Amino acid sequence: MTAVPAKGRxxxxxxxxxxxxxxxxxxxxxxxxxxxxxxxxxxxxxxxxASTVPSRTLYPHQWSWDSAFVAVGLRHxxxxxxxxxxxxxxxxxWGDGRIPHIVFNPAVPHAAYFPGPDFWRSxxxxxxxxxxxxxxxxxxxxxxxxxxxxxxxxxxxxxxQPPVHALAALLVHRADPAAxxxxxxxARVRPRLLAWHRYLAEDRDLGGAGLAAIVHPWESxxxxxxxxxxxxxxxxxxxxxxxxxADLDHGDPADRPTDLDYGRYVRLAADYRDAxxxxxxxxxxxxVEDPCVNAxxxxxxxxxxxxxxxxxxxxxxxxxxxxxxxxALVARLWDAGAGIFRSRDLxxxxxxEEYGVAGLTPLLASGLPPAVVRGLRDTxxxxxxxxxxxxxxxxxxxxxxxxxxxxxxxxxxxxNTAWLLERGLRGHGAAGTADALRRAVLDGAAASGFxxxxxxxxxxxxxxxxxxxTAALALDLAAADGGAWPGPGAVPGSGxxxx
Amino acid sequence: xxxxxxxxxxxRTPPRRKADRPAMFSLAAQEQLLPGDTLQxxxxxxxxxxxxxxxxxxxxxxxxxxxxxxxxxxxxxxxxMPTVCVEMLHFFGAFDPGQRRDAVAQLKSQLSVIAEIGxxxxxxxxxYGMFSRRLPPFTPPxxxxxxxAVLLDGLAELGEHARREGVTLFLEPLNRYEDHMVNRLEQxxxxxxxxxxxxxxxxxxxxxxxxxxxxxxxxxxxNAPWIGHAQVSDSNRFQPGAGHLDWPAWLGxxxxxxxxxxxxxxxxxxxDPAAAxxxxxxxxxxxxx
Numbered sequence: 001m002t003a004v005p006a007k008g009r010x011x012x013x014x015x016x017x018x019x020x021x022x023x024x025x026x027x028x029x030x031x032x033x034x035x036x037x038x039x040x041x042x043x044x045x046x047x048x049x050a051s052t053v054p055s056r057t058l059y060p061h062q063w064s065w066d067s068a069f070v071a072v073g074l075r076h077x078x079x080x081x082x083x084x085x086x087x088x089x090x091x092x093x094w095g096d097g098r099i100p101h102i103v104f105n106p107a108v109p110h111a112a113y114f115p116g117p118d119f120w121r122s123x124x125x126x127x128x129x130x131x132x133x134x135x136x137x138x139x140x141x142x143x144x145x146x147x148x149x150x151x152x153x154x155x156x157x158x159x160x161q162p163p164v165h166a167l168a169a170l171l172v173h174r175a176d177p178a179a180x181x182x183x184x185x186x187a188r189v190r191p192r193l194l195a196w197h198r199y200l201a202e203d204r205d206l207g208g209a210g211l212a213a214i215v216h217p218w219e220s221x222x223x224x225x226x227x228x229x230x231x232x233x234x235x236x237x238x239x240x241x242x243x244x245x246a247d248l249d250h251g252d253p254a255d256r257p258t259d260l261d262y263g264r265y266v267r268l269a270a271d272y273r274d275a276x277x278x279x280x281x282x283x284x285x286x287x288v289e290d291p292c293v294n295a296x297x298x299x300x301x302x303x304x305x306x307x308x309x310x311x312x313x314x315x316x317x318x319x320x321x322x323x324x325x326x327x328a329l330v331a332r333l334w335d336a337g338a339g340i341f342r343s344r345d346l347x348x349x350x351x352x353e354e355y356g357v358a359g360l361t362p363l364l365a366s367g368l369p370p371a372v373v374r375g376l377r378d379t380x381x382x383x384x385x386x387x388x389x390x391x392x393x394x395x396x397x398x399x400x401x402x403x404x405x406x407x408x409x410x411x412x413x414x415x416n417t418a419w420l421l422e423r424g425l426r427g428h429g430a431a432g433t434a435d436a437l438r439r440a441v442l443d444g445a446a447a448s449g450f451x452x453x454x455x456x457x458x459x460x461x462x463x464x465x466x467x468x469x470t471a472a473l474a475l476d477l478a479a480a481d482g483g484a485w486p487g488p489g490a491v492p493g494s495g496x497x498x499x
Numbered sequence: 500x501x502x503x504x505x506x507x508x509x510x511r512t513p514p515r516r517k518a519d520r521p522a523m524f525s526l527a528a529q530e531q532l533l534p535g536d537t538l539q540x541x542x543x544x545x546x547x548x549x550x551x552x553x554x555x556x557x558x559x560x561x562x563x564x565x566x567x568x569x570x571x572x573x574x575x576x577x578x579x580m581p582t583v584c585v586e587m588l589h590f591f592g593a594f595d596p597g598q599r600r601d602a603v604a605q606l607k608s609q610l611s612v613i614a615e616i617g618x619x620x621x622x623x624x625x626x627y628g629m630f631s632r633r634l635p636p637f638t639p640p641x642x643x644x645x646x647x648a649v650l651l652d653g654l655a656e657l658g659e660h661a662r663r664e665g666v667t668l669f670l671e672p673l674n675r676y677e678d679h680m681v682n683r684l685e686q687x688x689x690x691x692x693x694x695x696x697x698x699x700x701x702x703x704x705x706x707x708x709x710x711x712x713x714x715x716x717x718x719x720x721x722n723a724p725w726i727g728h729a730q731v732s733d734s735n736r737f738q739p740g741a742g743h744l745d746w747p748a749w750l751g752x753x754x755x756x757x758x759x760x761x762x763x764x765x766x767x768x769x770x771d772p773a774a775a776x777x778x779x780x781x782x783x784x785x786x787x788x
Contacts, residue, residue, distance in 0.1 A: 036754075041756075045717065047714065077748060077751045079747065
């Protein structure tokens with residue numbers, strides 16, 4: 001998520017209280033007494049007609065991994081909307097298979113978000129095509145994403161986010177298999193998911209060891225994690241005068257990356273763009289193997305096996321890929337002494353010695369060696385994360401040099417990582433820990449007004465409120481928990497959908 | 500206490516739901532959809548199918564008031580009749596002053612009757628079949644200011660009457676081909692706000708919303724405090740389940756809006772009529788009702 005974290009605005013259109021009224025409707029839609037209602041109101045309010053914005057006023061476009069997490073929760077509200085959410089995202093896929101991290105809404109002014117369509121120029125600068133892009137005549141009609149197969153009909157960014165999409169597609173299918181089959185959902189999304197995984201496994205295997213690499217900190221989804229401080233320090237920042245940040249219009253500068261770091265983000269993205277978004281044959285200023293990206297690729301390959309089986313295709317190839325990826329992940333990124341997976345900086349070919357929440361997410365891989373699982377569980381409970389003593393998991397080492405309980409991915413606890421860890425722990429038989437984490441997500445999400453992230457020590461809400469994936473993933477865990485938040489039974493069969 | 504005893508003692512108690520999936524809404528079918536010669540026979544069928552009540556229909560010429568003895572007998576026999584829907588060819592928004600006066604008189608009587616049998620309200624559109632801006636001659640004989648004045652006058656008089664009777668008047672937006680004045684929930688909300696009466700609320704209808712609202716679920720949330728009643732039929736005006744509406748999203752929005760009232764099937768039936776109407780409660784419950 002690269003965007004404008006801002007404070008205090010819920011996402012629903014329901015802020016106006018009724019001026020009295022004894023009709024059928026109750027005392028307003030987002031009563032804390034009924035968290036299901038409140039979560040549903042967030043998701044219905046953030047729906048734009050074809051997809052969901054992460055937050056109604058502050059993140060006005062479609063984000064890649066946000067949409068996948070949103071679909072996981074939306075399936076409990078409307079399986080059809082959940083399918084469309086993923087279909088619309090996949091509809092902006094590039095010819096080389098990449099799923100862009102942002103799909104821009106053409107109805108939103110370009111200046112509302114930076115870096116916007118005029119920066120990425122995936123399909124050419126729209127302003128250039130209308131003759132209004134001052135001083136950039138040479139860009140008229142040129143599309144930076146043309147060689148990589150960016151769609152001509154839609155403006156997108158050119159970088160990616162972690163591949164949670166196939167897992168989301170499988171879960172969405174399971175919410176209503178009959179409706180999914182009737183709409184041909186899996187059959188339509190599978191070729192696109194195959195292309196996405198091929199892109200990551202081949203074009204992004206920059207280290208040559210079988211893992212997918214990222215070429216920008218934002219591709220990790222954990223934009224300003226201290227894990228990226230070292231690799232970023234080598235980057236010559238773009239001059240501050242060469243771009244205008246939009247994030248500070250809404251966010252408190254104290255919670256945002258510094259201008260210097262922002263200049264580095266811009267430099268990396270501009271260099272990638274100017275190389276035509278090519279992955280091979282260019283020297284990337286930033287190239288890292290991230291454990292969360294690869295853990296999600298493994299979980300998604302495992303989901304692809306299930307999807308293949310549903311469609312009568314061969315699941316074996318996906319299981320083999322998942323196994324190979326798991327093996328490479330352990331061989332390349334596991335630090336047995338530290339009990340955590342480390343990111344690997346491909347520029348130095350060395351591990352980045354930080355404790356980030358990304359390093360715990362390989363719990364999602366079903367084929368993880370038991371000793372690794374034990375190590376991760378010990379680390380979760382140990383001094384760096386203190387799960388059990390604290391209800392949720394910090395995004396970064398509580399003892400770390402750069403720990404900051406309020407600053408975005410430098411300490412705050414996020415609900416999507418909690419959802420991933422809950423799933424991983426449950427998959428490895430740690431039901432008690434998973435149950436407690438699930439309860440913490442349900443309580444923390446509702447109590448914070450579905451905040452974007454929370455202070456890991458106090459649970460105090462930070463960032464945007466009415467944040468879509470917080471509401472969605474809480475709904476999903478509530479549905480899995482039977483009566484935790486009594487739902488309306490929107491899903492055929494029972495309240496507990498196969499996970 | 501055993502459930503069977505509970506239900507026998509309190510016939511209005513809806514069928515028991517699983518504890519983890521509480522029923523949010525009570526379900527009704529309009530009386531003409533149900534097989535049977537009497538309300539009692541219709542109620543027997545309705546209960547067996549999973550309905551919690553019957554929505555009545557009220558014809559003009561004070562014929563609904565003339566049914567009062569029949570309705571009171573049905574009430575004594577345990578028939579649940581929460582609402583009534585007007586079934587006439589002229590309405591309180593009519594161009595003709597005489598028709599307007601008659602429509603208001605009819606509706607006042609209907610509100611009194613539904614109050615007398617313990618119901619919650621009566622539903623009416625502003626007009627039906629009188630004029631459409633989408634059909635020739637395209638321009639109505641009364642301008643928008645004139646429409647608004649007539650509607651506010653009617654809503655004020657009817658709303659006051661409803662308030663005195665302790666019931667609610669439900670204003671139903673219709674699609675553009677059936678009415679030219681109130682098509683979307685926000686239009687009904689604006690009029691209701693202007694009347695300032697708690698006794699006037701919107702009676703939403705899923706079929707009309709499907710045509711008029713850009714996002715029916717969002718419209719429900721946007722107008723949440725003003726929704727008092729809900730009628731259901733599918734995209735093709737057949738029974739819920741026979742068309743392509745996104746029912747989980749629509750019902751989820753009603754629940755998120757805090758709505759706890761009735762869903763009344765007002766629709767045509769496709770397939771075997773008895774089987775079609777009997778299938779509605781199961782379908783709606785499965786979709787989240």
